[in-house]
Amino acid sequence: MALEDKKGSDLDAHEHDIFAMVETQDSPTSPPAFIIDGGLHGCLQVLGAFLILFNVWGINFAFGTFESFYALTYIPSFTASSISWIGTIQSWLLIACGIFSGPLFDRGHYAVMLLSGSVLAVFGFMMLSLSHKYYEIFLSQGVCMGLGFGLLYTPSIALVSRSFTRRRALALGVATSGAPAGGIVYNVMFNQLILKTSFAWTVRIMGLVMLVLFTVAAVLLFSQRKAMENIDESRPRKLIDLRAFKDLPFWSFTLANLLIYLGYITPYYYIPTYAQTTLHTSQSLASYVLVISQASSIIGRVGTTCLAYYYGSMVSWILCALLSGILCLSWISANTLARFILYSAFYGGISGALVPLPPSVFSHVCPDSKSLGTWFGMAQSISSIASLTGPPIAGALASIGSRSSKNLNFLGIQLFGGITMILGAFELMLLWYLLRKTRDKKGIF
Structure with missing residues (x-):
């Protein structure tokens, strides 16, 4: 549901964490510097954000499956509480990094964050395939992937939010639906692959899927280079x-x-x-x-x-x-x-x-x-x-x-x-x- 502030900006109920980095307020006399608000370019941008959230939150939503596998099969000597720290540090970094990635986005550095965040996330997944000890899993899946996701989540939502006005609610609704969709797909992937191959190759295949989706998202979003690098310095945050x-x-x-x-x-x-x-x-x-x-x-x-x-x-x-x-x-x-x-x-x-x-x-x-x-x-x-x-x-x-x-x-x-x-x-x-x-x-x- 969209709510309007006194200057006319609609703040949709689907825009989780958007307020932390975007405060665009449209004025009748001074329109936003770059608005897509539909068309082919807008659809490509929403699809790119969908794929990023598919990876970022999909892996987080799938951690329950990893938790069960770690606790019962892979590292059973560690308690459930200790293992859950892997997932929680990843989720916390995903959200907390928005404090820094938001201002970087406002300064027009989204393209750099898109590349570095994707590389960090995929690198963390590949290192997870080589991990056998608790601290190795914690550093690769918890810290490395969490930092990569943190560079991607907040700016991706902000990009869609800033580029739409009348259709903002619809655009964000479609983009954020990638999160539960990713959770379903990655859960099913892990469940099916672990029965047919080793943990290492299960993770590698999932990492390759993540790499392909990040690459497609980058191609889609780099076509919106003007929106990605648009800097709004009128209202410092x-x-x-x-x-x-x-x-x-x-x-x-x-x-x-x-x-x-x-x-x-x-x-x-x-x-x-x-x-x-x-x-x-x-x-x-x-x-x-x-x-x-x-x-x-x-x-x-x-x-x-x-x-x-x-x-x-x-x-x-x-x-x-x-x-x-x-x-x-x-x-x-x-x-x-x-x-x-x-x-x-x-x-x-x-x-x-x-x-x-x-x-x-x-x-x-x-x-x-x-x-x-x-x-x-x-x-x-x-x-x-x-x-x-x-x-x-x-x-x-x-x-x-x-x-x-x-x-x-x-x-x-x-x-x-x-x-x-x-x-x-x-x-x-x-x-x-x-x-x-x-x-x-x-x-x-």
């Missing part, structure tokens, strides 16, 4: 605005987002492991349960967008956070394969909206539309701690009383994920109250 630290709604939003993200990502890391160790499914079937969850999240995002259109983003966000927490607690009773598949599908469908809804609410949190990007970037940087620490904390709780990753105490994971998301929902209710009192916001916005 600050990294930090000290006024936000004194604002109560800002902290309420940040705390709510942090609590929700502590629980939100955790089930995706442990769904395959639970299916294999507790329900005794095959590795292939366990991976497909995760695919079902990710596929349903695509449907869920569309449905909750419609809900937000009619009932407001604040109501939708509260309901999705509360229901996601309840569903995570209901995982406790999913002691058969049929129940677990049903839980995974519903959780993916409901929780998928927890990513696109926060930006649409934050436009009501920030009192100054000119500082919207800076404030949101600060809030996201603080909240990203949850992506870094959530799964390892859950894994540590699951390891209490267990002897190895093959007999984890999943009750700790289920309670941790459910309780944190429910607490986040209550914090959102407090945020709603604060906005009505301090920002004079009426209705359900």
